[in-house]
Every structure is written in structure tokens, then in C-alpha cells.
Amino acid sequence: MLQTLKPVPPDALLAVTEAFRADPSRDKVDLGVGVYRDATGITPVPRAVRAAEQKLLARQTSKAYVGQGGNRPFATFMEKLALGSNHPALRDGRVTTLQSVGGTGALRLVAELMRLSGYAREVRVSNPTWANHIPVLQGAGLATAAYPYYDIAGGQLLADRMLEALDACEPGTVVLLHGSCHNPTGADPHPGHWTELAELMDRRGLIPFVDLAYQGLGRGLDADAAGLRLLCERLPEVLVALSCSKNFGLYRERVGAVMCVAEHAAAATTAMSQLQALARRNYSMPPDHGAAIVAEIASDQALLGDWQQELDDMRDRVNGLRRSLSTALRGELGGGRFDFIEQQAGMFSMLGLPPAAVERLRSEHHVYTAPDSRLNIAGLSGKEIAAVAAAIAAVSRD
Ligand SMILES: Cc1ncc(COP(=O)(O)O)c(C=O)c1O
Numbered sequence: 001m002l003q004t005l006k007p008v009p010p011d012a013l014l015a016v017t018e019a020f021r022a023d024p025s026r027d028k029v030d031l032g033v034g035v036y037r038d039a040t041g042i043t044p045v046p047r048a049v050r051a052a053e054q055k056l057l058a059r060q061t062s063k064a065y066v067g068q069g070g071n072r073p074f075a076t077f078m079e080k081l082a083l084g085s086n087h088p089a090l091r092d093g094r095v096t097t098l099q100s101v102g103g104t105g106a107l108r109l110v111a112e113l114m115r116l117s118g119y120a121r122e123v124r125v126s127n128p129t130w131a132n133h134i135p136v137l138q139g140a141g142l143a144t145a146a147y148p149y150y151d152i153a154g155g156q157l158l159a160d161r162m163l164e165a166l167d168a169c170e171p172g173t174v175v176l177l178h179g180s181c182h183n184p185t186g187a188d189p190h191p192g193h194w195t196e197l198a199e200l201m202d203r204r205g206l207i208p209f210v211d212l213a214y215q216g217l218g219r220g221l222d223a224d225a226a227g228l229r230l231l232c233e234r235l236p237e238v239l240v241a242l243s244c245s246k247n248f249g250l251y252r253e254r255v256g257a258v259m260c261v262a263e264h265a266a267a268a269t270t271a272m273s274q275l276q277a278l279a280r281r282n283y284s285m286p287p288d289h290g291a292a293i294v295a296e297i298a299s300d301q302a303l304l305g306d307w308q309q310e311l312d313d314m315r316d317r318v319n320g321l322r323r324s325l326s327t328a329l330r331g332e333l334g335g336g337r338f339d340f341i342e343q344q345a346g347m348f349s350m351l352g353l354p355p356a357a358v359e360r361l362r363s364e365h366h367v368y369t370a371p372d373s374r375l376n377i378a379g380l381s382g383k384e385i386a387a388v389a390a391a392i393a394a395v396s397r398d
Pocket residue numbers: 034101102103104105130178183211213243244245251255256
């Protein structure tokens with residue numbers, strides 16, 4: 001059997017990492033990675049995570065399975081983090097949440113739930129979107145199609161075109177939205193656009209599927225969830241994939257959650273029973289450690305405060321780098337071609353450069369971005385900004 005399989009071509013982004021490793025230059029800069037880095041270039045374990053792990057280690061007496069739905073205090077905390085503690089959907093008991101294997105696991109479980117329902121046949125995704133969205137959705141047997149979202153060359157959100165395209169979708173179409181810090185563009189809908197999206201989706205009978213993987217890294221924990229909260233107030237059903245990889249720095253622990261906001265409490269209960277059955281068929285029982293860390297932090301005011309402080313610091317660092325890079329590029333090129341970098345949010349922006357310019361950035365200047373010219377702003381240490389701006393300017397001029 002195995003000899004009948006065709007090899008999968010290497011992932012283009014991983015190839016960038018390989019090329020970066022092989023580059024002997026001492027001045028090389030890796031802006032291709034998809035993880036937060038601090039000023040010293042490492043992806044830190046947050047202080048609160050370390051402290052929570054120590055407490056757990058001292059206390060844990062068993063490694064027996066956790067329950068099918070995962071860690072319940074964790075799920076309750078995630079609902080409150082995403083929706084705020086007093087959201088009407090929570091008061092009405094129409095929210096249900098299952099611990100998942102990272103945000104990706106949550107996306108996959110929601111996709112399988114949709115397929116199982118037989119109701120939702122097609123998912124609309126933004127153009128562009130995170131590289132793994134389409135494979136995850138299609139891998140679960142769903143059809144995908146794109147809606148206009150961003151003008152890559154001009155660095156602008158195409159809000160009107162997005163709204164127009166969604167207005168033409170069939171009722172029952174699922175629309176995948178990035179809750180905040182859109183990956184790969186960094187361009188988010190403004191509050192007014194979220195109001196229009198909620199009105200339109202309600203009127204047209206569309207189902208929002210919100211991927212919230214960067215809560216707290218864009219404009220703040222509440223601001224980054226404001227669009228999601230509005231949709232959950234206005235619409236009967238919202239599906240949500242949550243991730244603790246970025247905001248808790250728990251990447252390799254694989255912790256996230258599926259949150260379903262249903263029309264009635266009974267529908268939420270049924271959705272949970274199906275999610276548990278899907279999880280059982282996939283991996284049987286959820287892992288413990290990542291969710292236990294988050295629950296431990298949530299249960300301790302001092303740890304919770306320290307986590308929020310460190311998250312605020314991470315966000316401030318990224319936003320400071322955005323400002324510095326925009327300013328340096330204005331200095332190099334005059335005009336405001338790259339001012340969008342300062343206005344956007346989260347770890348990523350797209351330079352909008354053609355493949356030949358991306359290649360020159362690598363070969364002539366040792367600056368590594370993703371092949372589509374997405375750069376991870378958090379991959380910059382402050383002292384590299386002048387050189388990186390000069391390199392981008394050099395390949396943008398001609
Ligand atoms: C938009 C988006 N969604 C979801 C994820 C999933 O993250 P994880 O599975 O590591 O929690 C990522 C990770 O890069 C992402 O960028």
C-alpha cells in the first residue's frame with residue numbers, strides 16, 4: 001500500500017526556515033516564523049505559565065485520563081475570556097465549549113461538525129487566509145471558496161467588496177472570519193464593519209465561524225474579541241475556534257477550544273454531545289497539561305494579573321516595532337507606501353512584494369520573509385530595523 005502513495009511537496013514556509021538555517025551570514029534576519037519572539041530572539045515561556053507548571057507538578061498525583069470534554073474550569077475560563085463574563089449568550093446558557101488540541105484541532109472539529117450536520121456545504125474564506133485553513137476544511141470534506149478581503153499590492157482591507165460578496169452568498173453558507181490580527185495580512189475589520197457584518201449575516205442567514213488565535217496580541221483582550229462578541233449577541237449561531245498557543249505561549253502543549261453559540265440551550269447540549277463523539281473518534285481523550293496550566297492561571301488572581309501584564313508587554317513590543325519599521329521605511333522611501341504596517345495589528349503584515357523581490361531580500365540582504373512576502377513583525381529585534389527597512393526599500397524601488 002505505502003508504495004502507492006505520492007510524496008507531499010515540502011511546505012514552502014518550512015523551506016524558508018531551512019534556507020535561513022543554511023545561510024552563513026551573521027546579519028541574517030528570520031521574519032518567516034509564525035511564533036512570537038522577544039527582543040533577545042527567543043519565544044519565551046510566560047512567567048505565569050512557569051509558576052502554574054510548578055504548582056501543578058507539586059500537586060499532581062495521577063496521570064489517569066481527563067474527562068471526555070476536557071478540563072471544565074478551563075472551558076469556562078475560555079468562554080469568559082472570549083465573550084466577557086457577562087455576555088447575554090452566557091446568561092442564556094446557549095454556549096458550550098470543548099477543550100481541543102490547539103486552535104487547529106478546534107478548526108478541524110468544527111469542520112467535522114459542519115459536515116456531519118449536512119446543513120453547511122460550503123465555507124467561505126478570506127482571500128488571502130492562513131495557509132492551513134483551506135487544507136483543514138477540505139480535509140474534513142467541506143468545499144471552500146474565497147471572498148475578497150485584502151488588496152495585497154495596496155495594503156488595504158477591501159471591506160466593501162467583502163460585504164458585497166457575502167451579501168450574494170446562499171443562506172446557510174458558513175463564513176470563516178479571523179477574530180483579530182488577521183493572518184497573513186494584519187488587517188482587521190473596523191468596529192463599524194463588524195456591525196455591518198453582523199447585520200448582513202443575520203439578514204442573509206449566514207453562519208459565522210470565527211477563528212480567534214491571537215486574542216490580546218492586537219489591540220487588547222477585550223478589543224480583539226469585540227467583533228466576535230457582537231456576532232454572538234446578534235446571531236442565533238456562531239462557531240468559534242480558540243487557541244492558547246500565542247497568547248499563553250503554549251504552542252507545543254497544543255491547547256485550544258471549540259466554542260459553539262447555539263440558538264437554544266438544548267441545541268448547545270446536543271452540539272457538545274456530537275463534539276465529544278467526534279473527539280473520541282479522532283484521538284479518544286484530550287491531553288491534560290496545557291489546559292491545566294491555563295485553568296491554574298485562571299484560578300489565581302496574582303498569576304492571572306501577571307499573565308495579562310506579560311501579554312500587554314508582548315503587544316506593546318509588537319506595536320512599537322510596527323511604528324519603528326513604518327517610520328524607517330518612510331525615511332528610506334519618502335511617501336507612505338508602507339504606512340499600513342503601523343496601522344495593522346498582530347504579528348503579521350504582508351509587504352505586497354512580487355516573488356522576485358522576496359528572493360532578492362533573501363539572496364542580497366539575508367532578510368527572510370514567507371514566500372508571499374508575509375513578515376512576522378515580532379521576529380525583529382529593535383536593532384535590526386534600520387537594516388531591514390533599507391533592504392525592503394532597496395528591493396521595492398525598482
Ligand atoms: C489564523 C490562525 N488560526 C489558528 C492557528 C492555530 O494555532 P494552534 O493550532 O497552534 O493553536 C494559527 C496558528 O498559527 C493561526 O495563525
